[in-house]
Amino acid sequence: MAGCAAVPDRFEGRSEGRFEARAQALGLAPGWIDAGGYRLRLFRNRTISPGVRLYLYLDGDGLPWLTRTKVAADPTPHNPLVLELLAQGPAPALYLGRPCYHGEQDAAGCSPWLWTAGRYSEPVIAAMAAALERLIATESIAQVTVIGYSGGGVIGWHLAQRVPEVDQLVTLAANLDLQAWSLRHRYSPLIGSLDPATGAPMRSGVQQLHLFGRQDRNTPAALTAAMQARFGPAFRRQLVEAGHAEGWLEHWPALLNALDPS
Template sequence: MVGIAIPVITGCASPATKTERVAADSGMTGLLLVGSAFSHSAFFAEGRGDDLHVYLSGDGSPWIDEHRIAKDPTPRNPVALRLMALDPRPRLYLGRPCYHGLTDSSACDPWLWTNGRYSEEVVASMTHALEEFIQQQDFRNVVLIGYSGGGVLAWLIAERLEQVRLLVTLAANLDTDAWTARHGYTPLLGSLNPAKRAALPARVRQLHIAGERDANVPPALIQTALNSAGSQAIVQVLASDHRCGWQDHWPSVLRAISRIREGQRDP
């Protein structure tokens, strides 16, 4: 079995239960998907259309401060899930290893949400879980939508998953080396860096969106990352900072996604 439906909890507001509350309020079904090495918490909602929109969250809170690793890295503010709630298409929120209440799993280690947050192990397991889901549900075309660090993972999954037709990133740190250097963070030596990889396959169109007031991942950092990766992509800058403003713009972004996908279907 690829996925197991799980009840959505609406109790006290830990990061995991806060995410579950947002999902429950939006009528999403909680799932547990099995990847190549980890289990992945996920949420699914049916909708109109043939494409599956897959949402990937930001890094959350890997660290409490510069010396202490968080026990639970789950995002305190589930931005990607809130955006997914506004989407009328069939959609899946795919969680990372050890996030959303799975931190105590035997395979989990803090390395997976710190230096190894974009590692081969993480990307391979998420890709496997998603591939099994789309085959079971018979989706032939996938739009990957990654917010912040989720955009890094979306890029790395798009390299491997043949059904991906469009990659959409929001405020994504696509050059992880430049991003850590900018902020004085520890280099993510166990992670893959999109800016150092080959260009994505021609089948994958790209839409990268930056926030004009984003001090965490400023527009120039995104554009430079795309230049160094040799990417042919659409880049938009919206009136947003790193965390706030995305929901206001999301209906227009969804319309842009639809236009790009309709263009891809043209003969």
């Protein structure tokens, strides 16, 4: 599938425009998928052949708030790190955006709650799970490796719980214990969001790898100590010489090569 020829006019001069422009520069083909009453943004590095493994990339929270008291009008990420990671990784790979992101913040059914307190709520998770299930069915995908960065790791956890074809979950700098993370930053509780730390253990058959940066002050590995104690060896953690957003690109090829997709 070819990359887009130009950034759509409605994106120009906005955070979505910068994000779309970077996707175009990386040769990623754009698309949309309707699921759960929302329209979700897609980027892919090539057409998916039947019966193969898909690497699904999920982004962080972007910009939910402008300040501690002012909600952002557009939560789309400014940093295209996840697009860069996707471009380095194996094919086929696909970026799946969240409800109300990428220019959809004013669409029917959207409200700031879905990118603030409810950013990991049932409507968000259900829509993204439905999108993944539709992709699996229409493109005959055999297995899925979910790769979630920061808050995308939280969503990835829930997708792995719900979608049987997901047999591998990799998170990078993910705030998997929402309560511990909120307390660390003195954030208001994410009321309505689904917290992996207080939910059921990951279903059997899902290989987990949770990567944390040694220099990450936003989401250090220590925040998931209680999850490690509760979930045991299946909750596998690994430290990387990285910060929250810095250093991941340099280490990503080696980290991917170390994965066992069997």
